Amino acid sequence: MPNATTMTLDDLHRILAACGGASEDWPAGEDVHDRPFQELGYDSLALMEAAVRIENEFGVPVPDDAIPLLTSPRDVLDLVNGSAAKTG
Template sequence: MTFTLGGLRTILRDCAGEPETGDLDGDVAAITFEDLGYDSIALLETLSRIEQELGVAADEAPMDELTTPQALVDYVNGQLVRATAAA
């Protein structure tokens, strides 16, 4: 299983709605969540949903490093690879 930017967009919209600034459908991979208008609460809700849907532990997430959509997608995919390798 691979987590994609499209999957993150869906979860972000479900958890936090459309961004206050910018266009979530645009090239947002390297734009910070802060610049998109998402606060830490929105990110926590998003991580919680990812944990529910994919089994990636949100409480272990390095929040200070997950500042962009691409960083979050890469983190989730890394966790999924580790889980698959451990199984």
């Protein structure tokens, strides 16, 4: 069921870890908001699966053509939280 709350970095990390990314741990003590997903160990397939989970959990569609533009955690958070604010 869609969640009306704001998506956090922890939410995104949990979703990506569940999608089988290369690493379940992000660099400790580092701000990863602007780190490229590739550096964090996530490929486009993990991001596509994450997009489906984000839509199911947060009720925000992530179009397939937008996925290549989402290169960092900040991009995803901005998309999800910006869309949620418009519809909420």
